[in-house]
Every structure is written in structure tokens, then in C-alpha cells.
Amino acid sequence: MAGKKIKILMIALEEQAQAFLTSGSNPIDVESVKTSDDFISFVDSPGHGPYGFIICGPLISDLKPTELAQSLRMQFMQTPIIYVTTKREQFERQEYIKNGFTDSFLIPLDGELLKKTIHESLELAYKAKKAMRAVKLIDIGANSKLEFDLSIYLPANKKYIKYSAAGDVLEADRLDKLKEKKVSNIFVPVDQMKQFYEYSAHRLKELNTPGKMSETERKERLETAVRDLITGMFVTDSSTVTIEAGKMMVSDCQEIVSTFINASAPGDWYGKITKTIGSTSDTYSHSLSVSTFASLFSLGLQMGKPEDIVIAGMFHDLGMADVPVEVQNKSESERSSQEKKLYEMHPEISVKIMKERKLIVPPTVMSGILQHHEKFDGTGFPKQLPGNRITIEAQIVALADRFDYLTREEPGKKKVFPQQALEQMLTDPAFNPELVKKLIIMMPKS
Ligand SMILES: [Fe+2]
Ligand SMILES: [Fe+2]
Structure with missing residues (x-):
């Protein structure tokens, strides 16, 4: 997962836990957030959202880690949210999992397992974002500029073939070709669905x-x-x-x-x-x-x-x-x-x-x-x-x-x-x- 950033929430961070994650063998490439303002702005930032959250240690504020996990869950249903701590006295793994965390780790006990798990769940989350979503061909208009990729699916090869790229104008004759072939579904990458929704709302206004x-x-x-x-x-x-x-x-x-x-x-x-x-x-x-x-x-x-x-x-x-x-x-x-x-x-x-x-x-x-x-x-x-x-x-x-x-x-x-x-x-x-x-x-x- 080289190059894929994962954000770490660093409020009341346990430095030991963070150092463990970002150094040593198999380090995790993190983008860290230090203040709650930074945290809110990245959670709200448009676009693709984070691949995962790691919350290191208990928070300073009154908010319990489980409360934070639950509120993150509301917005990021599929995103890994992992809790890491070095404080053995407060470590209640089952309780954390029950309350919104994907998993929870005690350092240094769980050390290598933790890194492996984080890499795996990031890989999965990344793949999910690259997944395709079927949309109806009837929702695509001819001769308009599309801000998303369109692919067709070839069942025999189990492959998606890009038919038109984001920024292209899909001309009427190319669209008709699909209609002639009785194609009813066409595919948009999941992380471009926002652009598709904007486009279809605009068409609705027409x-x-x-x-x-x-x-x-x-x-x-x-x-x-x-x-x-x-x-x-x-x-x-x-x-x-x-x-x-x-x-x-x-x-x-x-x-x-x-x-x-x-x-x-x-x-x-x-x-x-x-x-x-x-x-x-x-x-x-x-x-x-x-x-x-x-x-x-x-x-x-x-x-x-x-x-x-x-x-x-x-x-x-x-x-x-x-x-x-x-x-x-x-x-x-x-x-x-x-x-x-x-x-x-x-x-x-x-x-x-x-x-x-x-x-x-x-x-x-x-x-x-x-x-x-x-x-x-x-x-x-x-x-x-x-x-x-x-x-x-x-x-x-x-x-x-x-x-x-x-x-x-x-x-x-x-x-x-x-x-x-x-x-x-x-x-x-x-x-x-x-x-x-x-x-x-x-x-x-x-
Ligand atoms: Fe009714
Ligand atoms: Fe009813």
C-alpha cells in the first residue's frame, strides 16, 4: 500500500503508539491530524475520504474513544477504525469492537499483528473504493461532457472496459452503439459516484x-x-x-x-x-x-x-x-x-x-x-x-x-x-x- 495515506487522529496521542506504527519494520504511511479543527476539516473534506482511522490512546476531551468511533461510524460505515494504546489498564478490546471500532490493539503485545491488520484492511478499503457501480444507460445523455469514467462490463472476460473517460464528451453515435447492443447498465467507479449524482441531478433539472x-x-x-x-x-x-x-x-x-x-x-x-x-x-x-x-x-x-x-x-x-x-x-x-x-x-x-x-x-x-x-x-x-x-x-x-x-x-x-x-x-x-x-x-x- 505504498503511497496510500492513512490518517491518524492525534488528539491526546500516545507518542509511543504512534512511533511504533510509523517506524520499525513495515511502517505505516500516515497523515496525522493534531488538532480537533484539522480533524473536523478532513472528515468533512470532499472527495474520497480517508482509507482508515487509527485512534491512538484516550482523548483529552470528555469524548470517549468509543463515542468518537460511533460518530465516525455514522459517516464512514465501511472504513476501518482502529484503536491503539499502550495503556493496559484501559484496554477492553471486546468493548471497543462492540462500539464501532473495527479492531483494537495493545502495544507492544499486538505489535506485528497490528501492522499486518492495518495493511490488510487498508488494501481492502482501497479496493472497495475502486469498485464499480452500475448505473442505467438511460441516465446518460448524448453530447454532454461527463465528469466521470464510464465502463462497460464484458461478462465473458469478467472485465470492465473503459468506454469514455472523465472530461470526455460522449457523442450520440457512440451512445447509440450501446443502445443497439441492448446495453442497459453501464459502470461508474464508486469514488466518482458523487460526480455522477451531480450530473444526474443536473439532467433532472433539464x-x-x-x-x-x-x-x-x-x-x-x-x-x-x-x-x-x-x-x-x-x-x-x-x-x-x-x-x-x-x-x-x-x-x-x-x-x-x-x-x-x-x-x-x-x-x-x-x-x-x-x-x-x-x-x-x-x-x-x-x-x-x-x-x-x-x-x-x-x-x-x-x-x-x-x-x-x-x-x-x-x-x-x-x-x-x-x-x-x-x-x-x-x-x-x-x-x-x-x-x-x-x-x-x-x-x-x-x-x-x-x-x-x-x-x-x-x-x-x-x-x-x-x-x-x-x-x-x-x-x-x-x-x-x-x-x-x-x-x-x-x-x-x-x-x-x-x-x-x-x-x-x-x-x-x-x-x-x-x-x-x-x-x-x-x-x-x-x-x-x-x-x-x-x-x-x-x-x-x-
Ligand atoms: Fe401510502
Ligand atoms: Fe402507509
């Missing part, structure tokens, strides 16, 4: 530019964007789970919905509502509709923050991924008590998935999701909260959720107009009648 693309293409791109956004929440490749990627997902989500909303005449609240009414009941269109309705309701009622409610609406049912379809399709009365329990966990699972995916969002977004099945009369789930304890964000998501269910045009289902849907909701004890009344006033009578 959807809003009149004349940039046909209405059909725009719709297709929006549908793909929602599908990518939602399926992207379930990635198992933890190397792509970064705060940066989480931020991009949040802004993509807001971008998608604002594109959807802006599609109709400005200021035409009712027009925007009717335009959102869907005709398919899959998760993706439900998520997009609830997100759009909820933000429009929030704008109309002038309650809650529409930009937060958008996110709650988009991800409210993520946790359904853990509920078997046959349980989802049953009505409330048909579910056994065990199925009911399983179903009622979905709001909490949604929040859990978002946390795992490092989506840093205001607490109102989380409560909007967590409480979207609470009812105004206190008979909902999971907590049976009474109306005055349900956040406004959750009440608005719940209204949008039901509104989408009622107005959706589906074969074999009676068509319900927006006004009728709201009239029905007005007499339902699940909702705050004051909010529903306000929405009814805003709907023109047909």
Missing part, C-alpha cells in the same frame, strides 16, 4: 426546461427517476451509502416533485391536483402522487414546509418492501393478528431504511412518515396518537395518502372526483375536519 425534450420523453425520464430513487433506497452495496449520496437523493426527490408540479400552469392549484391523479397503483406512482398531493396540500393550506413534506410523501411507504404482497392486498379485517402486526410496522421500517441510507432530513420529515397512519380520533397506528399529537406534516401525508387511494383511476374501481373524495374524508374520523374543510373550499365545484 426536465423543467421547456423545449428540452418531448412530453413523452419527459414522462419516461420522470418515471425512471422515481423508480431509481426508490429502488436506490434498497442498495446493499454499503460503499455507496454516504451522507453525500443521501443529500443527492433528497434533492433529487424535491427536484422530481417540483418538475411534476411545474408541468401545469403556474398558480393553477386545482389543475395541478387533477394532473397528478394517477391511473396505475404501483409503489412508484403512489409515492410520486402522495408526495405531490401532500406538497400541494401544504402549499394550499399554508401549513408545514412543502419541501419537507415532499420527502415524507415520497418515502412514506418504503417499509412496505418488508410486508409480503398478500398481506398488503388484504383489507384490514382480513388480516390475522400477526399479519396486522407486520403491516403496522411499515412506517417504522420506512424511517429505518432512510436512516440506513443516511438521508439527513429534519425531524418533521421522519415524524411525517412515522405517523402517517395515525388517526385524528386516536385509533391509528403505531402509537394511537390523538389528533393534537400528530404532527401537521403527518396529517397532510395521511390526507394525501387517502386522497390518492380514492381518486386513482383503476379498472373495476368506481371513479371518484377530487371533491367527492374530500367529502368522504370530511366524515371520516381519521382526519382533522378543519383541514379537510379548507381543502374543500379550495376545490372548485364541478
Whole structure:
């Protein structure tokens, strides 16, 4: 691993431990940080992040090494975090491993083993960064400058071949060649995913530019964007789970919905509502509709923050991924008590998935999701909260959720107009009648 720097946190460093690591046989090439300011600035520095952390000895401040490891873990899930000390009295290896450290070593006892382990884990972390991530070919536009490498995978040779290099413009005929060969996935190095996310967010903005693309293409791109956004929440490749990627997902989500909303005449609240009414009941269109309705309701009622409610609406049912379809399709009365329990966990699972995916969002977004099945009369789930304890964000998501269910045009289902849907909701004890009344006033009578 010559030339690969590893950062050592040097606050309250035990000099003996540091000297051992950086000298003698098999020394480790370290970049050390001496002050907490330096430490914060490198943790926050954009780019590739460190290959690993070594914390030498107890810290001066009140922060315990395990507390530091836990907070580093939140941001660097896969990065080795190693604790090294010469103080035998404080050495509790199991305790450290339980609390966020990859491993912990006592010097000089563990000396050579320590160096070997550090070299190995750095090698692994380095390889992980060089790994490839599949992206959809449809997300790449022709004749635009790409700030990331694109590779294709040759399964027969088990090899990636670079197709276009960062800084190149991928011309239409070269892109078409891939389409002709029915290539649907193309690969970007994991450490260039940030550039890819920036690029795709930019492309999403183009959807809003009149004349940039046909209405059909725009719709297709929006549908793909929602599908990518939602399926992207379930990635198992933890190397792509970064705060940066989480931020991009949040802004993509807001971008998608604002594109959807802006599609109709400005200021035409009712027009925007009717335009959102869907005709398919899959998760993706439900998520997009609830997100759009909820933000429009929030704008109309002038309650809650529409930009937060958008996110709650988009991800409210993520946790359904853990509920078997046959349980989802049953009505409330048909579910056994065990199925009911399983179903009622979905709001909490949604929040859990978002946390795992490092989506840093205001607490109102989380409560909007967590409480979207609470009812105004206190008979909902999971907590049976009474109306005055349900956040406004959750009440608005719940209204949008039901509104989408009622107005959706589906074969074999009676068509319900927006006004009728709201009239029905007005007499339902699940909702705050004051909010529903306000929405009814805003709907023109047909
Ligand atoms: Fe739900
Ligand atoms: Fe829902």
C-alpha cells in the first residue's frame, strides 16, 4: 500500500503508539491530524475520504474513544477504525469492537499483528473504493461532457472496459452503439459516484426546461427517476451509502416533485391536483402522487414546509418492501393478528431504511412518515396518537395518502372526483375536519 495515506487522529496521542506504527519494520504511511479543527476539516473534506482511522490512546476531551468511533461510524460505515494504546489498564478490546471500532490493539503485545491488520484492511478499503457501480444507460445523455469514467462490463472476460473517460464528451453515435447492443447498465467507479449524482441531478433539472425534450420523453425520464430513487433506497452495496449520496437523493426527490408540479400552469392549484391523479397503483406512482398531493396540500393550506413534506410523501411507504404482497392486498379485517402486526410496522421500517441510507432530513420529515397512519380520533397506528399529537406534516401525508387511494383511476374501481373524495374524508374520523374543510373550499365545484 505504498503511497496510500492513512490518517491518524492525534488528539491526546500516545507518542509511543504512534512511533511504533510509523517506524520499525513495515511502517505505516500516515497523515496525522493534531488538532480537533484539522480533524473536523478532513472528515468533512470532499472527495474520497480517508482509507482508515487509527485512534491512538484516550482523548483529552470528555469524548470517549468509543463515542468518537460511533460518530465516525455514522459517516464512514465501511472504513476501518482502529484503536491503539499502550495503556493496559484501559484496554477492553471486546468493548471497543462492540462500539464501532473495527479492531483494537495493545502495544507492544499486538505489535506485528497490528501492522499486518492495518495493511490488510487498508488494501481492502482501497479496493472497495475502486469498485464499480452500475448505473442505467438511460441516465446518460448524448453530447454532454461527463465528469466521470464510464465502463462497460464484458461478462465473458469478467472485465470492465473503459468506454469514455472523465472530461470526455460522449457523442450520440457512440451512445447509440450501446443502445443497439441492448446495453442497459453501464459502470461508474464508486469514488466518482458523487460526480455522477451531480450530473444526474443536473439532467433532472433539464426536465423543467421547456423545449428540452418531448412530453413523452419527459414522462419516461420522470418515471425512471422515481423508480431509481426508490429502488436506490434498497442498495446493499454499503460503499455507496454516504451522507453525500443521501443529500443527492433528497434533492433529487424535491427536484422530481417540483418538475411534476411545474408541468401545469403556474398558480393553477386545482389543475395541478387533477394532473397528478394517477391511473396505475404501483409503489412508484403512489409515492410520486402522495408526495405531490401532500406538497400541494401544504402549499394550499399554508401549513408545514412543502419541501419537507415532499420527502415524507415520497418515502412514506418504503417499509412496505418488508410486508409480503398478500398481506398488503388484504383489507384490514382480513388480516390475522400477526399479519396486522407486520403491516403496522411499515412506517417504522420506512424511517429505518432512510436512516440506513443516511438521508439527513429534519425531524418533521421522519415524524411525517412515522405517523402517517395515525388517526385524528386516536385509533391509528403505531402509537394511537390523538389528533393534537400528530404532527401537521403527518396529517397532510395521511390526507394525501387517502386522497390518492380514492381518486386513482383503476379498472373495476368506481371513479371518484377530487371533491367527492374530500367529502368522504370530511366524515371520516381519521382526519382533522378543519383541514379537510379548507381543502374543500379550495376545490372548485364541478
Ligand atoms: Fe402507509
Ligand atoms: Fe401510502
